[in-house]
Each structure stands twice: as structure tokens, then as C-alpha cells.
Amino acid sequence: MVDARVAILAAVRRFAVALVFARGAAVERLTASEQTGVPQVPAAPSSSVEPPVPLSQGPTPQLSRATFARRDEIRLNVSRPFLQPGDVGIEIGAGAFPSFMPDGVRCENFDRLGPAELDVYFDGLPLAPTAPMDEIPRRFPDGADFLLAHNVLEHTPDPIGRLVGWLGHVKPGGFAIVSLPHHDYCPGDARRPLPSIEHLIIDYAMCEHAGPLASREHFIAGSVGWAADWPDVGKNEFANGVLAAAMGSEVEHHFHVWDDALAHDAVAAALSLHGVGREVAFASPSTTPSTVGDIIVVVELSGTPGDVPAVRAARDVLTAAAERLPAGAVVPPPSAR
Numbered sequence: 043m044v045d046a047r048v049a050i051l052a053a054v055r056r057f058a059v060a061l062v063f064a065r066g067a068a069v070e071r072l073t074a075s076e077q078t079g080v081p082q083v084p085a086a087p088s089s090s091v092e093p094p095v096p097l098s099q100g101p102t103p104q105l106s107r108a109t110f111a112r113r114d115e116i117r118l119n120v121s122r123p124f125l126q127p128g129d130v131g132i133e134i135g136a137g138a139f140p141s142f143m144p145d146g147v148r149c150e151n152f153d154r155l156g157p158a159e160l161d162v163y164f165d166g167l168p169l170a171p172t173a174p175m176d177e178i179p180r181r182f183p184d185g186a187d188f189l190l191a192h193n194v195l196e197h198t199p200d201p202i203g204r205l206v207g208w209l210g211h212v213k214p215g216g217f218a219i220v221s222l223p224h225h226d227y228c229p230g231d232a233r234r235p236l237p238s239i240e241h242l243i244i245d246y247a248m249c250e251h252a253g254p255l256a257s258r259e260h261f262i263a264g265s266v267g268w269a270a271d272w273p274d275v276g277k278n279e280f281a282n283g284v285l286a287a288a289m290g291s292e293v294e295h296h297f298h299v300w301d302d303a304l305a306h307d308a309v310a311a312a313l314s315l316h317g318v319g320r321e322v323a324f325a326s327p328s329t330t331p332s333t334v335g336d337i338i339v340v341v342e343l344s345g346t347p348g349d350v351p352a353v354r355a356a357r358d359v360l361t362a363a364a365e366r367l368p369a370g371a372v373v374p375p376p377s378a379r
């Protein structure tokens with residue numbers, strides 16, 4: 043008998059685990075280069091590898107080991123123009139896959155999980171030394187030269203708020219490079235509806251975190267997108283497992299799903315709320331050269347961010363909502379309405 047709750051919690055990490063398996067070649071290369079202390083710059087991606095097919099255009103394709111191994115190379119190639127020898131940066135959520143660095147560039151790793159939890163999360167794979175998030179201000183009192191967070195923001199219930207917080211760890215003029223999985227290239231996410239940018243801004247305004255009902259409901263709805271990944275779990279067992287997992291202390295999944303436009307808008311909203319910065323590079327499966335399912339956004343922490351109309355639209359929605367609850371009003375009981 044499958045313990046559905048355990049199966050579902052484990053399978054919510056299925057995509058990451060699939061990457062673990064598929065990315066063996068990349069891990070081996072990093073391990074070898076660690077002997078020198080500085081990961082080697084890998085060769086340019088091989089053009090002989092088939093690009094992935096959008097999941098909406100057919101049944102779930104099996105992405106090859108080689109295709110996934112390209113992901114780290116592409117991330118490095120996108121980041122390289124913004125990282126200079128001597129720079130020291132922060133990587134958030136690297137887990138077992140710390141990003142490749144150009145020669146002379148160094149990075150320290152931070153995660154919300156401790157070593158024992160990371161060991162479970164990454165199925166016992168070797169982990170780069172990782173410190174808790176609250177160590178960042180002590181390690182980088184004047185801010186870091188750059189910040190990387192690959193495939194982390196989708197695991198946060200308030201991605202705009204989280205990114206605003208992370209931008210505060212970067213020096214003026216430094217760079218932040220974040221990636222998100224494009225929903226159309228990520229099993230499970232491809233079957234889920236895209237949120238609007240207004241939704242993400244309201245999550246920000248409500249200080250959304252994993253505890254409130256809204257985030258737990260996101261988990262339940264999101265798990266339906268991944269249901270096909272548990273063919274051996276019966277319908278009722280699946281529902282019970284998802285509901286039990288949603289009540290747990292740690293709700294862990296892709297809270298929202300992403301496309302290029304939403305990634306541009308969420309980053310623009312975070313820059314606008316932070317008050318400094320502008321987008322300087324963008325890559326995704328739909329750009330040339332294309333990524334392997336990653337949407338990558340690079341921002342420079344200088345300049346004045348543009349206006350984001352969706353921030354004003356979300357403010358109007360919240361203002362109208364607040365006006366329905368005037369201070370001191372006595373809300374009539376449902377029977378009297």
C-alpha cells in the first residue's frame with residue numbers, strides 16, 4: 043500500500059530529482075573542476091542536442107540526459123558577461139547543483155533548509171557547503187557583487203516579495219540573475235493555469251507565505267497538475283494525500299507557474315518596489331539561443347525602474363476591497379443580508 047502523503051510530497055520534488063539523474067554529466071564536471079577551486083568554463087552547448095519540445099504540443103517528452111546537462115552551460119553563458127574576475131557573489135538554493143562560475147569568480151551558497159533537510163531534498167547527492175539565509179548580511183555586510191537563484195522563486199508563495207528581499211543583498215551596480223521553469227517545459231506545471239501579474243502583486247501586498255489558506259489552496263490546485271505523475275495512486279488516495287500534505291507544516295511545491303511575460307512583469311514589479319534597477323538580459327526556450335526550459339532574467343542594480351501599471355491596478359483592487367470594510371463598521375450577520 044502506497045503512503046499517498048509521502049508519495050505525493052516526494053513526487054512534488056520529482057522534477058528536481060529527474061534533473062538530479064539527468065544532470066549526472068554536469069555534476070561530474072563540476073566535481074572534477076573543484077580540484078582547482080574554480081569550476082571550469084564548459085564548452086559551448088553542443089548543437090547536436092535536440093531542443094526540448096513544449097509540453098503543450100504533445101505527450102510528455104522524455105528529456106535526454108544530454109539536454110539537461112546543457113542547462114548549467116547555458117546558465118553560465120547567460121551570466122558570464124555580468125561576472126568579473128574578483129567578484130564574490132551569493133547563490134540561493136543551489137543544493138547539489140552550484141552554478142558554474144567563470145574563471146576568478148567566487149560564490150557562496152545559502153538556503154532556507156539546513157544540511158539534513160537538504161540531504162533529503164537532493165536524495166543524498168553531494169552538497170556544496172551551504173549556510174542559512176540569515177547569515178547573508180553577516181557574510182556580505184556591504185552587499186554582494188551578484189546574486190544567483192536558479193529555479194528557486196517558483197518555490198516561494200510570494201515571489202515578488204522574496205525577490206525584493208534578495209535584491210537588498212546586492213551592491214549598487216551589482217547583478218541579480220534568477221531563473222524560473224517555463225511552465226510549458228515543466229511536467230505538471232504545463233497542465234496548470236498561469237496566474238496574472240496582479241495576482242502575484244496581491245500575494246506581495248498580503249505578505250503571502252506558505253501558512254495561510256490561499257497558499258495551501260495553491261498547493262492543492264497545483265498538485266492536480268502533477269496528478270498524472272502518480273499513475274499508481276488511486277483517486278481517493280491521491281486526494282487524501284494532497285489534503286494531508288496541504289495541512290503539513292512545510293508546504294513545498296511550485297506555488298505558481300511561469301511564462302516569459304509573467305517573469306518579465308514579476309521582475310519589473312520587484313525592481314519598482316525595490317526602487318532601483320533594470321532588466322539587462324533575458325533568455326528562455328523561446329529566445330535564440332534557447333534555454334532548456336529555464337526563463338533567465340538578469341537585472342543590474344542601477345537606474346530607475348519603469349512604472350509597472352499592474353502595481354497600480356492591484357492597488358486599486360485592494361483599495362476597493364478595503365472600502366468595503368470601513369473602520370468601525372459592523373458587518374451584518376449573513377441572515378440579515
Ligand SMILES: C[S@@+](CC[C@H](N)C(=O)[O-])C[C@H]1O[C@@H](n2cnc3c(N)ncnc32)[C@H](O)[C@@H]1O
Pocket residue numbers: 058061134135136137138139152153154155163175191192193194197198204
Ligand atoms: C528546485 S531546487 C533548485 C536547485 C538548483 N538551483 C537547480 O536549479 O537545479 C530549489 C532550492 O531552493 C531552496 N529554496 C526554496 N525556497 C527558498 C527560499 N525562500 N529561500 C532560500 N532557499 C529556498 C530549496 O531548499 C532548494 O534547495
